[in-house]
Amino acid sequence: MxxxxxxxxxxxxxxxxxxxxxxxxxxxxxxxxxxxxxxxxxxxxxxxxxxxxxxxxxxxxxxxxxxxxxxxxxxxxxxxxxxxxxxxxxxxxxxxxxxxxxxxxxxxxxxxxxxxxxxxxxxxxxxxxxxxxxxxxxxxxxxxxxxxxxxxxxxxxxxxxxxxxxxxxxxxxxxxxxxxLGGLDTKSAVALLSRQAGSVRITVDPRSAEGLAEVCQGQPAALVLAAGWLAAHPKSAVADLAKQLRAEGDEGTPLGRILRLVHASLPTTPARILRLLCLAPGGLVDPHIASALAGSSVDGARAVLDDLVGLGLLHAVDSPLPTYQVPACLHAHLKALTETQDRPAELQLARARMLERTVRLLQSCRAITETDSPETRQKLLDMPRALRFPTPRAAADWLSIRRPALLASARAAVADGELDTLARRLMSQLVRALVVHVGTQTAAADLYDIHGLVLDVAERQNLPREKAAALLNLGDVDARTGRQREALVRYRAALDAGREANDPYATGRAMESVGGAHLELGDYDRAADWFGRALAQRLARGERADAARLYGRIAAAYTYAGRYGEALRNWRAAIAGHRRNGDVAAHARALSELARVQEYAGRPEESLRTCQEAVEWARRAEDPRLHAALYLRLADTLERLGDPAAAQLHRNAARRMLGEEPEELDVAESGPEQGTFEPEHDANACEIRSTSAED
Missing domain, CATH: 3.40.50.300 (P-loop containing nucleotide triphosphate hydrolases)
Structure with missing residues (x-):
């Protein structure tokens, strides 16, 4: 390994x-x-x-x-x-x-x-x-x-x-x-100075080098900064640096004293960038973060970062993109410098600029995958060139490399508590970028953490709509990973928040999700009851497509419970709804499920006729995979009715439709043989709601 x-x-x-x-x-x-x-x-x-x-x-x-x-x-x-x-x-x-x-x-x-x-x-x-x-x-x-x-x-x-x-x-x-550990021995400390700053000044004045090592107390980090200062001041003697450090007195640590000296020797912009690096999330910084913190150009910020690497104040990370690590041992000292050199309002503005830049980069990262939309293409063109990604692959690479820093940025923004609007926008864009480039399943752990942060902000700011959305998303993840009881608690809390926000979308989805959790827990009567509540809301709002789907979910719950009469009535209602909506494929699937329940109810001839009707509707849907799957379902029905020859003919027809694909497909959206009934939520299931329209 x-x-x-x-x-x-x-x-x-x-x-x-x-x-x-x-x-x-x-x-x-x-x-x-x-x-x-x-x-x-x-x-x-x-x-x-x-x-x-x-x-x-x-x-x-x-x-x-x-x-x-x-x-x-x-x-x-x-x-x-x-x-x-x-x-x-x-x-x-x-x-x-x-x-x-x-x-x-x-x-x-x-x-x-x-x-x-x-x-x-x-x-x-x-x-x-x-x-x-x-x-x-x-x-x-x-x-x-x-x-x-x-x-x-x-x-x-x-x-x-x-x-x-x-x-x-x-x-x-x-x-x-x-x-x-204490300090390095004198010989090693002098060797460190010699290798970093050049051997000439050390060789001609070894006593001063030893004195400088003593002032630094042999601490490697302090020696590295001292050597970087000497390299940047070729006309200064080693004794001069040692004298300046002694003049600082015994206040603070050797590392703090040499850092203050190095900071004082920098021009205004590099000094400010250096101080503000303590705000970089996770200690990881790139030219965009540095330029946003200081309000400078990206190219100028990268030049400064490279200079800071030469001084030993930063370390370049081995990465395809320019990335730098702020040494953790400098964090407390840099923070102390900001407290004396920068006003609190300036630091807050720097944080806001950094978050805003991150949000815009995430927008660009997502938008590059949606260039088929004229509106999105125009948005990309309106962005500064420095914020655009040349290809979706470049955007995905950036997201992968910056992932730890982006997650740290979200955590820091929520912990800050004073930039909640920007924090919500950041998390919204981060979720969308992860879903587009990584996928919901692969990024599930990160998405779960982000939705937890969204919930923290929503509760702190008393935002019931965002709270409902976060709870629904967290509940969905709990449900997918088998924690149905935990999911049920989340969904009930989301229902309360949705009602408080008067949000029919959240309320309806929460009721349906509560029903789904009860279904997975084997409480079929409660599941049917909650699906019925969600259905009543959909019907009252005229949402016919969702109503037809919910009829099917109610029918599935009754099928599990063995109440085939209620199941048949609800499947027929679902079929009627899909027919009125013009959804041919859903109509075919619902007919297939009706045929399954008819067979369970001991009506094989009716089941055969319904299955044949489902095959005809699948043909009209012009969906070869669905058509083939229903042929296989029809073949199974014929097999059970004692007609193996006809069953084989239909299986052969299905194989011809599938070409080289040998597996048997199950057409059911929901049914007893599937084991689960997943709600067909919108594509924005991971959406963080109530964000800025420009996002």
Whole structure:
């Protein structure tokens, strides 16, 4: 299995003591960690078999090179773990713990074990442990905020190894000895400065280089920024930089002091972009995000981002599109700079510009797939060139690459609480883009999370219409994944919200969905009752097509209940409705279901005549697959009536219509042999309602 990176909160790439492909220093720590892998645990010493994976803990302040040390250890021992390396980050850049369920879901996806959306956290972690059972996997858990996060993700397989990175000891996890990091040794620190800033100034003044390393307290992140400053100021001596840092006094950490110095040396626009990068969702930034934050051009923002990479303030991500990672260890310091340099209103405006740019990019991402519409083509042409995607493939690639940042942006916008209108537009466009490019089933987990965020905003803003839509969408996902009782609770809440909003669409759909949930739970009388309530509303509103479909759903419920008389009456009502609406294909399907119920009711001759009529209507519908499927249904009926020769003739006719397709098709929208009765909702089933008209 190839190495997998689980991008739940970003990958910390700051504070590293790696230059090129060479790791500097930490010889003692690496030796201790490798020895700890081989050390007999407490269970082994007591004669018991180790019940769980061995855990190694690397503890240190952000910027101490803890992640780089973990990666170097992984590089040295990875060949012992034949099932590969998994990586996940357990904290957001601002220090917020990432929910364990989200991490477990992403790890399962990396193991090709996707899970249904909405599954409880305990079930996800149990599924992860089951997936890792018997494997030899090296699991890297970066930036753990608390012991409970690591403990929940520990594999039960003793053949696995967990390397956890944290700011301190993880009390509560047995048999773990932390490897606590301080600064680099002087030789390694000077070598880091020399490789990053050039060797000439370091060689001619080694004492000053050692003094600079001492001022930085050997912290790799601070040394990287110091080396970047020296590289950008070729006429400045190493002693000058050390003197300036000493003049800063002992206030704050070495990393904070050198960052303030670097920030002060930047021109106005790059300095502002640097500060505002703490607003980038998930710590991931691209030229569009940077330009929106600072209100500059996209090309200008990319040039600034490349310059910041040269200074060690950003790290370029290996990606087909220009993408950059803000080092997590800089987040708190950048936030402190914004608090002193920018007014709250300016920061809010920057957030709003960033969200608005993201919304417009998502609009463009979706619109490029709908160019057959003149209105959509004109919308695309009206967009600035920088916001347009050349092809649908380019839009899909952008969506895939930016997915973690887009989801983080939605979470951050909802948590902010002051930009709810933009947050709702963002989530609406994100849902539509995911459905178009990824598909409802593939993106189900992301859609479930987004609809949960929509529900949070709707409840906070007292928006019953949006609340109803979110509850319906969440209920649909619960129903599709077999959690019918949870879905029933959602649908009932959606019904209450729809009534509060006086929204007939939400009310009708909620009543029908409540009926569908009761049907799946085997409560057929309640199902028929709720379908009947939905039918009454459709009839009162003159919605004839939906009314005809609901007659069929009522008939199906009665069929399950064995009440064939009521089922036959409702199928005949459905047939009459489809005939009045001119829906020939639906008319044929309804006739087929009527024939099925007639057979169940012990009326085989009537069933045969109805089935023959259904075949004729399928021919008029000019749908070869439906026509062939009804021929097969007719063949089964003839077989049961004792006419195998005629049955074979109809089967052969069906095969000729299907060409090379050998499978038997079932025409039923709903029927006892199908097992489920899915409501035929509109194509906008995942729509977040009451959004701006321009969306």
């Amino acid at each position: 190839a190495d997998q990176v689980v991008d739940t909160g970003g990958v910390e790439v700051s504070g590293q003591a790696v230059v090129g492909n060479r790791f500097l220093g930490r010889t003692r720590e690496l030796k201790e960690l490798r020895a700890d892998i081989e050390r007999a645990g407490l269970d082994t010493l007591s004669g018991r078999k180790a019940p769980r994976a061995r855990v190694l803990l690397i503890a240190g302040r952000p910027g101490s090179g803890r992640t780089a040390l973990a990666e170097e250890l992984v590089r040295q021992v990875a060949d012992r773990y034949g099932d590969g390396v998994l990586r996940a980050r357990l904290s957001e850049p601002d220090g917020t713990p990432v929910p364990v369920g989200r991490v477990a879901r992403e790890l399962l996806a990396a193991l090709d074990r996707p899970t249904p959306p909405g599954v409880a956290e305990d079930d996800l972690t149990a599924a992860l442990r089951k997936a890792l059972a018997g494997r030899r996997v090296l699991l890297v858990l970066d930036d753990a905020a608390e012991a409970e996060q690591v403990d929940a993700l520990l594999p039960d397989s003793p053949g696995c190894l967990v390397v956890a990175v944290s700011g301190g000891p993880l009390t509560g996890i047995a048999d773990v000895r932390p490897c606590t």
